[in-house]
Amino acid sequence: MRHRALLNMLEIKDLHASIEGKEILKGVNLSVRPGEVHAIMGPNGSGKSTLSNVLTGHPAYTVTGGEVSFYGKDLLAMSPEDRAHEGLFLSFQYPVEIPGVSMVNFMRAAINEKRKYFGQEPLSASDFLKLMREKRAVVELDNKLASRAVNEGFSGGEKKRNEIFQMAMLEPRLSILDETDSGLDIDALRIVASGVNKLKSDDNATIVITHYQRLLDYIKPDFVHVLYKGRIVMSAGPELALELEEKGYDWIKAQIDNQ
Amino acid sequence: MNALKQYIDLFEDNRAAIDAGSPAVLNAHRDAALNALRQAQLPRKGSEDYEATSLEDVLAPDYGVNVRRIAFSGDTTESFRCDVPNMSTCLYTCFNDTIVAGPNAVRNAGGVIVETFKEAAVNHPEVLAHYGSMAQLDDPTVALNTMLAQDGLLVWVPRGVIAERPIQLVNIFNSTQPLMAVRRVLVVVDDGAQARMLVCDHSQSKEVSYLASQVVEIVVGRDATFDYYDLEESSPRTHRLSTIYARQAQGSNLLIDGITLTNGLTRNNYRISVDGEHALTTLLGMTIAGDQQHVDTHSLISHNAGHCKSNEMFKYVLGDQAVGAFAGKILIKENCPRVEAYQGNRNLCASSQARMHTKPQLEIYTDDVKASHGTTIGQLDQDALYYMRTRGIGEAEARRMLMQAFMSDVIDGVRLEMLRDRLYHLVEKRFNGTLAACSTCASACGR
Numbered sequence: 001m002r003h004r005a006l007l008n009m010l011e012i013k014d015l016h017a018s019i020e021g022k023e024i025l026k027g028v029n030l031s032v033r034p035g036e037v038h039a040i041m042g043p044n045g046s047g048k049s050t051l052s053n054v055l056t057g058h059p060a061y062t063v064t065g066g067e068v069s070f071y072g073k074d075l076l077a078m079s080p081e082d083r084a085h086e087g088l089f090l091s092f093q094y095p096v097e098i099p100g101v102s103m104v105n106f107m108r109a110a111i112n113e114k115r116k117y118f119g120q121e122p123l124s125a126s127d128f129l130k131l132m133r134e135k136r137a138v139v140e141l142d143n144k145l146a147s148r149a150v151n152e153g154f155s156g157g158e159k160k161r162n163e164i165f166q167m168a169m170l171e172p173r174l175s176i177l178d179e180t181d182s183g184l185d186i187d188a189l190r191i192v193a194s195g196v197n198k199l200k201s202d203d204n205a206t207i208v209i210t211h212y213q214r215l216l217d218y219i220k221p222d223f224v225h226v227l228y229k230g231r232i233v234m235s236a237g238p239e240l241a242l243e244l245e246e247k248g249y250d251w252i253k254a255q256i257d258n259q
Numbered sequence: 260m261n262a263l264k265q266y267i268d269l270f271e272d273n274r275a276a277i278d279a280g281s282p283a284v285l286n287a288h289r290d291a292a293l294n295a296l297r298q299a300q301l302p303r304k305g306s307e308d309y310e311a312t313s314l315e316d317v318l319a320p321d322y323g324v325n326v327r328r329i330a331f332s333g334d335t336t337e338s339f340r341c342d343v344p345n346m347s348t349c350l351y352t353c354f355n356d357t358i359v360a361g362p363n364a365v366r367n368a369g370g371v372i373v374e375t376f377k378e379a380a381v382n383h384p385e386v387l388a389h390y391g392s393m394a395q396l397d398d399p400t401v402a403l404n405t406m407l408a409q410d411g412l413l414v415w416v417p418r419g420v421i422a423e424r425p426i427q428l429v430n431i432f433n434s435t436q437p438l439m440a441v442r443r444v445l446v447v448v449d450d451g452a453q454a455r456m457l458v459c460d461h462s463q464s465k466e467v468s469y470l471a472s473q474v475v476e477i478v479v480g481r482d483a484t485f486d487y488y489d490l491e492e493s494s495p496r497t498h499r500l501s502t503i504y505a506r507q508a509q510g511s512n513l514l515i516d517g518i519t520l521t522n523g524l525t526r527n528n529y530r531i532s533v534d535g536e537h538a539l540t541t542l543l544g545m546t547i548a549g550d551q552q553h554v555d556t557h558s559l560i561s562h563n564a565g566h567c568k569s570n571e572m573f574k575y576v577l578g579d580q581a582v583g584a585f586a587g588k589i590l591i592k593e594n595c596p597r598v599e600a601y602q603g604n605r606n607l608c609a610s611s612q613a614r615m616h617t618k619p620q621l622e623i624y625t626d627d628v629k630a631s632h633g634t635t636i637g638q639l640d641q642d643a644l645y646y647m648r649t650r651g652i653g654e655a656e657a658r659r660m661l662m663q664a665f666m667s668d669v670i671d672g673v674r675l676e677m678l679r680d681r682l683y684h685l686v687e688k689r690f691n692g693t694l695a696a697c698s699t700c701a702s703a704c705g706r
Contacts (some may be wrong), residue, residue, distance in 0.1 A: 056649045057648075057649075058645060059641075059645065079648070079653075079654070080645065080648035080649050081648045081649075081651050081652060081653045081654070083649075084648070084649055084650055084651035085651050089649075090649050092646065092649075095646070096640075096642045096643050096645075096646040097643075098640075098643045098646070098647070098661070098664065099664065100661075100663070100664025100665060100666075100667040100668070101660055101661070101664045105660070106647070106650070106652075106660075109647075109652045109656060109660060110647075110650040110651045110652050113651045113652055113653055113656065114651045117651070149664075166650060170650065170651065
């Protein structure tokens with residue numbers, strides 16, 4: 001076990017959230033400390049993506065109860081952009097194509113808005129391009145992709161690599177990887193996972209949302225949680241992921257539904 | 260009450276003075292224009308071709324007309340510097356409706372002849388004879404212009420001449436009294452010649468009401484190439500009625516791009532007649548409008564010959580209570596095989612009170628052609644907005660970036676590199692709301 005800071009980075013307490021009047025999260029509790037990797041698994045429709053969207057502030061979701069603190073600050077009171085500045089990052093399950101906005105302009109705006117938030121001067125053009133070059137190498141992202149419009153015409157694998165590239169650029173304290181393994185072939189998976197591992201440190205943390213054990217072979221979790229019907233119903237060490245891979249979710253469903 | 264009557268009366272009262280100050284070729288068209296106006300009924304707002312614009316309201320105010328050609332006195336370079344600097348152009352300035360050559364203007368710019376109609380009437384009457392050859396007097400706005408026009412600018416690119424430097428015409432309203440300017444341009448690009456022209460509209464006073472009546476006729480010869488960029492950055496009290504006519508010969512390549520960044524009310528008509536085979540037509544437009552801005556586009560591309568291609572795209576971003584309108588027709592006549600025509604009109608309504616009217620039309624009388632159109636009116640992509648915000652880009656900045664991105668393909672269509680770069684800058688400033696604070700220009704035009 002690596003060194004643990006005493007302070008929790010993320011503290012989710014009894015979080016309830018709904019979309020269009022339908023309650024999806026029904027009391028989620030989760031604590032994440034710097035240096036940790038948490039995996040959140042669970043069957044379809046259990047609320048995994050809702051959890052990541054609520055944490056990053058998607059306007060379509062309404063928080064109906066509970067609280068979330070991020071380094072002691074009230075995360076739910078912040079705008080999505082301020083959450084990003086404070087160090088929260090979501091790698092999207094379906095990255096959005098933005099025709100007409102080049103990756104360069106997109107990243108420059110993101111980096112400089114963060115700098116502005118912390119009272120820093122914008123990065124010079126040469127420093128910025130140097131940073132782009134450096135971080136591109138982390139996920140072996142082609143220079144051609146970096147000069148194109150955001151995600152436009154990217155393959156599934158390229159989009160996911162581009163997510164991790166953005167993560168490398170923004171150096172978040174907490175990264176949520178939402179189904180980052182979906183739609184990836186084995187080579188792309190290895191590149192993406194190795195990118196994530198390169199970015200890992202004792203000061204940052206990762207929440208990996210996934211259906212399958214596969215990604216966890218590459219990104220080793222410290223904790224595995226099962227989200228079912230809007231609640232975390234089981235938490236254990238990495239061995240739980242292997243058990244789920246073998247036995248599926250039915251035994252957990254049965255256990256919970258019979259309660 | 261027919262708003263045209265005051266102009267007919269003004270013309271009849273001052274006909275002698277108008278004729279005396281004008282070249283004979285302009286005078287020769289006045290009777291026909293007058294007769295057309297006497298019979299004209301102004302189309303009502305809501306009618307077929309005027310869905311969103313009331314011509315009656317535009318023409319009703321009592322604007323002055325500079326009948327006696329009172330000259331503007333002042334230093335043209337001092338009073339105005341264009342928003343498109345660093346561009347080496349042959350610059351001509353049109354104060355209200357009087358043309359003054361700038362310091363870079365040369366009468367014979369690399370073989371291109373640029374003259375006022377008065378000069379051309381003496382030096383090149385055979386070229387000036389094209390005047391009025393396309394203008395349709397059954398359009399009352401065109402008849403009005405033809406009845407009152409006293410001068411204009413001739414751009415003649417003789418056979419085979421390839422003009423390196425773009426020709427630039429800056430139209431400026433600087434009258435302290437309400438004024439109607441009657442502006443006229445004739446472009447004749449002979450066979451195999453190539454040239455580019457940029458026209459910029461400005462208004463120096465934000466308080467004074469102006470009406471610009473503009474008619475442009477463009478003749479593009481065989482295998483000739485011509486670009487015409489029309490950039491309006493006028494004031495909220497400037498109204499503009501503009502019609503651009505173009506006629507294309509075989510193998511010619513014509514690009515017309517109409518851009519409105521700031522204005523009051525604008526009606527832009529485009530009438531392109533493709534008469535020769537294997538011609539290429541590109542008609543682009545971009546409007547960014549907020550406050551009460553009103554921009555109405557009406558286009559007709561008439562394919563009168565086979566094996567031609569036309570590509571039309573107009574984009575609008577409307578905010579506040581802005582009103583946009585687009586009505587475009589592509590006509591492919593009989594016996595015009597293998598024509599490929601595309602028309603697009605894409606619009607973003609960035610506020611709940613902005614309104615867009617759009618009407619695409621295809622009229623096709625030949626079987627073997629490819630023609631299509633696409634029209635959309637939408638809001639900003641909410642998914643993209645959220646995605647950008649999760650990366651730390653604030654909502655206002657993200658909206659700005661998305662609106663700018665929406666325009667990028669139209670800006671990229673500009674074939675004049677300096678102008679393209681400048682447009683990116685101007686559009687950015689327009690979306691920032693800082694266009695009025697233009698540092699290069701003494702005109703306080705814009706918002």
